[in-house]
Every structure is written in structure tokens, then in C-alpha cells.
Amino acid sequence: MVRLMQEKENAENTIASLQQEIQVLSRMHEQYHERKETEARQMEEHLAMRLKEAEFLLMQSEKKVEEIESVSQLKSQLWTRKANIFQSFMDNQKLSIKDIRISSQSIKQEMFALQMKWIDEISSIGRELKGLVDAADNYHKVLAENQKLFNEVQELKGNIRVYCRVRPFLPGQDGKTTIIDYIGENGEILITNPFKQGKDVCRMFKFNKVFNTHASQAEVFSDIQPLIRSVLDGFNVCIFAYGQTGSGKTYTMSGPGTSKEDWGVNYRALNDLFDISLSRRNAFSYEVGVQMVEIYNEQVRDLLSNDIAQKRLGIWSTSQPNGLVVPDASLHPVKSTLDVLQLMEIGQTNRAVGSTALNERSSRSHSILTVHVRGVDLKNGSTSRGCLHLIDLAGSERKNAHVPYRNSKLTQVLQSSLGGQAKTLMFVQINPDTGSYSETISTLKFAERVSGVELGAARSNKEGKDIKELLEQVSSLKDTISRKDMEIDQLLKNKAKSPGSSIDRNDSRQQIRRLSGTGSSEAECEDNMSDDGCSVAGTEYSVGGASEATAERMQKAPSRIARLFHTKNGQPANSKPKPRESALKPPGRTTSTGGSQATGGSLVKPPKRR
Ligand SMILES: Nc1ncnc2c1ncn2[C@@H]1O[C@H](COP(=O)(O)OP(=O)(O)OP(=O)(O)O)[C@@H](O)[C@H]1O
Structure with a gap:
């Protein structure tokens, strides 16, 4: 019994410890269970989120797929269209190549026909050319005849020509009275004496031509053109303007500005000279050289020399065989109007450099631009020499009284262009103002005397x-x-x-x-x-x-x-x-x-x- 009791007690202890263990285990199990539940819940939440994300991504990828599908559809449509275009282009090209082949064939045929025609034409041109060569032989004769006739007409007009030009009143001179009473068609000009009344109040002068105040620069030049032609035919031509200070000499000779309308006689003459020489290039070859001198206080200075402090230049009594009257003045070859204009600018600058008061000096000095032209007839080798003097004279009232004209350096320089061999044109410039009456009358009287002088027939300097x-x-x-x-x-x-x-x-x-x-x-x-x-x-x-x-x-x-x-x-x-x-x-x-x-x-x- 004890043993049984013992065993019972042991068993009861074992049961109690087992119960305790069961309790502990069940508590542990509960905890474990709770933890697992919590984990399961968290996992569930996490999975739900991932699910949502996956759904979202899925949605996006579906969208992208849709987009890509539509883009690729568009692209494929585009490529199909391009392929169609390319195909049609290729078809067109093939057609064009076919056309080109056909037309090249027909061109070849045309070329062949043309070649045949040309051969025919060339042989007929050859025949015509022969006729032309014969005609060209006559051309020189006709040209010489023309020149002769032209010079006869010039001679009839006289070799000293005097043109009168009346300067208009300048801005600000509106109220002034004019002394010009009448200008006729045939070169008459009637001057009224503002200081007299009754008879003898008017005085008539007659020149080759009188230009009124409205005459344009082109009108004034138009009558001079034939003279320029003469220079190329071997004549000496001298063009100058005469008149009191401020009467328009520079206006007529150089012009008031650089525009073509403004161009004065100088520029127009040079332009014509080169134009005519160009138009004759098949028959004549021309060499043109330029000298520019100034005469101041009876001393001749080279305006185109590099040496500003030039020595006094000598004048040759008769021009040398090369036509130079002032042989020591530098002679510059020129090919165009522009070349001459550039030289003229240099000349003007040198005039300015050599002067202390330019205005004063330029109205007291004469500047002479001489253009020497030597022509060779390409057919017969004969030569001609002409020269053109373009002169900016000093104001007429400024001339030194004790130097007689015939002894002056100016007349010596111009000797070959004032003699019987030359053609001379004088512009008499007058100022219409009453205050200039006496100077105007004396200018006109001098001009009248000049126009009455007979120089005889001009001759060209030709050497056949x-x-x-x-x-x-x-x-x-x-x-x-x-x-x-x-x-x-x-x-x-x-x-x-x-x-x-x-x-x-x-x-x-x-x-x-x-x-x-x-x-x-x-x-x-x-x-x-x-x-x-x-x-x-x-x-x-x-x-x-x-x-x-x-x-x-x-x-x-x-x-x-x-x-x-x-x-x-x-x-x-x-x-x-x-x-x-x-x-x-x-x-x-x-x-x-x-x-x-x-x-x-x-x-x-x-x-x-x-
Ligand atoms: N035909 C014209 N039409 C308009 N203005 C003119 C004409 N002629 C001359 N003039 C003007 O009259 C003024 C004097 O002319 P210009 O300088 O040509 O005289 P000039 O005789 O050369 O004088 P100088 O002897 O002092 O050199 C200038 O202002 C010019 O523009």
C-alpha cells in the first residue's frame, strides 16, 4: 500500500508536472499561435499591397502595350505609304529614263540633221565672207570719205567756235534784275544797259550759239561731241571757258557735282573719247596719255609730278614729234575715263598743296589738262596724233595786265591748239546781274572779236x-x-x-x-x-x-x-x-x-x- 501510495503519489506528482508542462506548452502554443496569426495578418497585408502593385504594373504594361501597338501600327502605315511613294517615284523615274532615251535618240537625229545643215550653211557663209572681205576693203575708203565729209562740215562751222552761256541767278538772288533782254535761236544775245535810258540802251552780240539759263549740261555738250571725234582723227582741239569770276566756268567745264547729269564738258568729253575709241577698236588702235599743268604767275608747274616743289617747266616753241609742247611735264598713259579722273584729282590735290589760299589761287591760275591721243590705222599702219586741251581759265578780270596775251605762258602752251591746225571752242560765261554789266560787256566784246577771227581750215596730224x-x-x-x-x-x-x-x-x-x-x-x-x-x-x-x-x-x-x-x-x-x-x-x-x-x-x- 505504501508502495502503492508511493506510486500513487509519484504518479500524482508526475501528473502535476505533466499538467504544468501542458500548461506551459499550451501557453507557448497560444503565444506561438498569436505570433503566427500576427505574421499571417502582416503577410496578408503585404501580399495585398504587392497584389495591388502588381495589378497597377499590369495595368501600366497593358497601356504601354496598347501604345506601342498603336505606334507600331502608325509606323507600319507610314512605311507602307513611303514604300508606295518610293515605288511610284521609281516608276516615274523608269518612265522618265524611257522618255530621255527616246528624246536623246531624237536629239541625236536632230543633231545629225543640224550638222548637215551647218555644213551647208558654213560653206555658204564662206562664200558670203569672201564677199564681205571685198566689202571691208571698201570700208576703209568709205570711212576716210566719211571723215573727210565730217571735217568739211566742221570747217563750214568754223574752227574757232564761241558759245555763250548765261548763268542763272543763284538761290537768294531772286529780286535781282537781269541785263539779258533777249536770246535768239541763232546765237544772238541782246544786253540792256541798266545805267542808260533811251536809244543805245541795248547792245546785240552774235555767237555760234547762246545757251540760256535753263540749258542743261547735256544740251551744252551735245554740240561739242563732233569735236571730240576730231581728236581721234588727229586734230588738236582746245576747249576753254572764259568769263569773270563766279560766271560759271567751273560749272560748265567740270559741273557742280559727281552725278552723271551734273557732269561738265570735261567728264563728258573724256567719256566720249574713250567710247568712240572703243567703237573703232577693230579699225584703229589708240594710245592715250595725259599731262596736267598749272600756270600761275607766268610759271608752268607740273600738277601730276610726284615732286611737289617742281621746277619751272620749259615750253617748246613747236611741239615735238610726239606732240608735246611741255615735254618735261610728266605724261601718264591712261586706259579709261576713270584713269583720267583719278589723275585730275591728283592734279587738283597738287594744286591745293602748292597753294596757301586755294580759292584765291585757282581763280588767278589756269589749269590745263591735255589728253594726247596717238592712233594707228590697223590696216595700213598710218598714224595720227591729236590732242585735247581742257582748260580751267583764271577769272577774266584777274589777269595780269602787263602780260600781253600773245606773250603769256598760256598762249605758248596752247600754241598748237590755237593755230590753223586746231579746232578751238570757247565758252563765254556771263553773269546776268546788273552789277556785272561792264565786266559782261567787256567779256562779250572780247568773245565777239575771237569769234570773228578766221583760223583757216584745221588739219589733222596724220602721217601716212x-x-x-x-x-x-x-x-x-x-x-x-x-x-x-x-x-x-x-x-x-x-x-x-x-x-x-x-x-x-x-x-x-x-x-x-x-x-x-x-x-x-x-x-x-x-x-x-x-x-x-x-x-x-x-x-x-x-x-x-x-x-x-x-x-x-x-x-x-x-x-x-x-x-x-x-x-x-x-x-x-x-x-x-x-x-x-x-x-x-x-x-x-x-x-x-x-x-x-x-x-x-x-x-x-x-x-x-x-
Ligand atoms: N548754269 C548754271 N546753273 C546753275 N548754277 C550755276 C550755273 N553756272 C554757275 N552756277 C553757279 O554759280 C556759282 C559760280 O559758278 P562757278 O564756280 O562755276 O564760277 P567760275 O566762273 O568758275 O568762278 P571762278 O573764276 O572763281 O573759278 C556756283 O555756285 C555755281 O554752282
Whole structure:
């Protein structure tokens, strides 16, 4: 029993401990269960969230799939369209290539037909060309004939032409009264004396043409164009404006501005010169050179020289064979109007540099632009030389009273262009203001005298082949003569030294010359020269190698010019000079002094003795 009791007790202890264990285990189980539930809940929540996210992502991917599907659909449509376009382009290209092939075939056929036609035409042109060559042979003859006729017309118009231009009143001079009463169609101009009344109040002048105040620059130039043509035909032409200060000389010669409408005679003349030379380029080749000098206080200065402090330039009595009257002034070759304009600008600048008061100086000095033109006839090789003087004169009232015109440097420089060989155009500029009445009348009187002077027919400086040969012969003869002269002098000296000799020097010289057949006697020469009032006996009038006709002209021109300026001094101008010795006078007689003393033109010659 005890044992049983013991066992019972043990069993009861075991049961109690087991119960305790069961309790502990059940508590642990409950805790575990609770924890698992909590975890399961958390997991559930987490899974629910993930589910939502997955659903969202799914939705988005579905959207994207839709988008991609629509884009790819669009792209595929685009590509299909492009493929269609490309296909149609290719089809078109194929068609065009077919067309091109067809047309190239037809062009080839046309070309072949054309070639055949050309061959026919070329052979017929060849025949026509032959005819043209024959006609071209005649062209030169017709051209020469034309030039002759043209010059005859020019001669009929006279080789000194005087155009009068009336300056309008300037802005601000509206109330002023004009002294111009009437301007006629045929060059008449009637001037009223504002200080007189009754009869003799008006005075009529007549010139080749009178331009009224409204005349445009182009109108004024239109009558001058033929003169410019003459320069290219080998004539010397001189254009200048004369008038009191402020009467419009510069306006007429240079123009008031640089626009084409404003261009004065200078620019228009040069433009025409180059235009005409261009139009003749198939028949003639021209070389053009320019000199520009200024005459101030009777000194000649080169306005185109680099050396500003130029020395006084010498003037040649007769122009040299190259046509230069002032050979030491620089000569600049030019090819276009622009070249000349640039040189003129340099000239103006040099004028300004050399002057302290430019305005004062420019209205007291003359500036002379000389354009030298040498032409060669491409067909027969003959040459011509012409020069164009464009002159900006000093104001007429500013001229130095004690320098007579015929002795002035201006007339010496212009000798070859005022003589019988030249064509001269003078613009008489007048101011319509009553205050300028007396100056205007004296200007018009001078111009009237100038327009009455007859210069004779102008001649061109042409040297044909035969003339060239003659010139060569003449120059070799002149050499022979000068050698003989030296021999004669030597012989005479020897004779004079030998005792008992009493030879009349002139007689023996004439005898020897007669024997050698070298022309006129010296006595005759001296007679003629003194009779003509020429105090520069022994002056050489011939240009090296001038023909007889030229020599004759050279003799006449000086006298005419002397008369021109003679009349200016109020003396009669209608007596004709006696013929002088031949121009081919032996150089042994020549005592040419060069510079201003030598006299190729009568511009330095004293008036004829009466
Ligand atoms: N035909 C014209 N029409 C309009 N204005 C003119 C005309 N002629 C001259 N003039 C004007 O008159 C003024 C004087 O002219 P310009 O300078 O040409 O005279 P000038 O005779 O050359 O004088 P100078 O002897 O001082 O050089 C200028 O203002 C010019 O523009």
C-alpha cells in the first residue's frame, strides 16, 4: 500500500508536472499561435499591397502595350505609304529614263540633221565672207570719205567756235534784275544797259550759239561731241571757258557735282573719247596719255609730278614729234575715263598743296589738262596724233595786265591748239546781274572779236606711209644741210684768216648753197621775217621732219593767232602777213633758244610792223 501510495503519489506528482508542462506548452502554443496569426495578418497585408502593385504594373504594361501597338501600327502605315511613294517615284523615274532615251535618240537625229545643215550653211557663209572681205576693203575708203565729209562740215562751222552761256541767278538772288533782254535761236544775245535810258540802251552780240539759263549740261555738250571725234582723227582741239569770276566756268567745264547729269564738258568729253575709241577698236588702235599743268604767275608747274616743289617747266616753241609742247611735264598713259579722273584729282590735290589760299589761287591760275591721243590705222599702219586741251581759265578780270596775251605762258602752251591746225571752242560765261554789266560787256566784246577771227581750215596730224617716207627724206636732207653748213662756216673762217681775202659771207654761202641745191636764200628769209615784224629772227619754224604743207600751216597759224590777240589789244586785225621763208630752212640758221623765246606759233611773236 505504501508502495502503492508511493506510486500513487509519484504518479500524482508526475501528473502535476505533466499538467504544468501542458500548461506551459499550451501557453507557448497560444503565444506561438498569436505570433503566427500576427505574421499571417502582416503577410496578408503585404501580399495585398504587392497584389495591388502588381495589378497597377499590369495595368501600366497593358497601356504601354496598347501604345506601342498603336505606334507600331502608325509606323507600319507610314512605311507602307513611303514604300508606295518610293515605288511610284521609281516608276516615274523608269518612265522618265524611257522618255530621255527616246528624246536623246531624237536629239541625236536632230543633231545629225543640224550638222548637215551647218555644213551647208558654213560653206555658204564662206562664200558670203569672201564677199564681205571685198566689202571691208571698201570700208576703209568709205570711212576716210566719211571723215573727210565730217571735217568739211566742221570747217563750214568754223574752227574757232564761241558759245555763250548765261548763268542763272543763284538761290537768294531772286529780286535781282537781269541785263539779258533777249536770246535768239541763232546765237544772238541782246544786253540792256541798266545805267542808260533811251536809244543805245541795248547792245546785240552774235555767237555760234547762246545757251540760256535753263540749258542743261547735256544740251551744252551735245554740240561739242563732233569735236571730240576730231581728236581721234588727229586734230588738236582746245576747249576753254572764259568769263569773270563766279560766271560759271567751273560749272560748265567740270559741273557742280559727281552725278552723271551734273557732269561738265570735261567728264563728258573724256567719256566720249574713250567710247568712240572703243567703237573703232577693230579699225584703229589708240594710245592715250595725259599731262596736267598749272600756270600761275607766268610759271608752268607740273600738277601730276610726284615732286611737289617742281621746277619751272620749259615750253617748246613747236611741239615735238610726239606732240608735246611741255615735254618735261610728266605724261601718264591712261586706259579709261576713270584713269583720267583719278589723275585730275591728283592734279587738283597738287594744286591745293602748292597753294596757301586755294580759292584765291585757282581763280588767278589756269589749269590745263591735255589728253594726247596717238592712233594707228590697223590696216595700213598710218598714224595720227591729236590732242585735247581742257582748260580751267583764271577769272577774266584777274589777269595780269602787263602780260600781253600773245606773250603769256598760256598762249605758248596752247600754241598748237590755237593755230590753223586746231579746232578751238570757247565758252563765254556771263553773269546776268546788273552789277556785272561792264565786266559782261567787256567779256562779250572780247568773245565777239575771237569769234570773228578766221583760223583757216584745221588739219589733222596724220602721217601716212608716203608722208613718213617724205619725212625721213627731209630729215636726212636736213642732216646733210647742217653738215654742209658746218663745212661752209669752217671754209669761211679759214678764208677770213688768210690775208687779202674779202669775201662777202652771205654771197659765198648762197653760192655754195645754190650749188648744193639746198633751197631759199638767207637774205630772202631775213627780208620776209623783218617784214612780218618778227623780231625773233632765226627762229626755227619747222617741226623736225614736217612736210611742206605742214610748214606752210605752221607759218600761217602764228600770224593768225597774233592777230587774234592783236585785236584784243584794240588794233586792226585784217591785214594778212606776208609769206615767210620755207619751213625747211637749214638748221644752221636756227638760233632756237628753247623755252619761251622760241616761237613755233606766233604766240610769242610781236605784232606785225606797220
Ligand atoms: N548754269 C548754271 N546753273 C546753275 N548754277 C550755276 C550755273 N553756272 C554757275 N552756277 C553757279 O554759280 C556759282 C559760280 O559758278 P562757278 O564756280 O562755276 O564760277 P567760275 O566762273 O568758275 O568762278 P571762278 O573764276 O572763281 O573759278 C556756283 O555756285 C555755281 O554752282
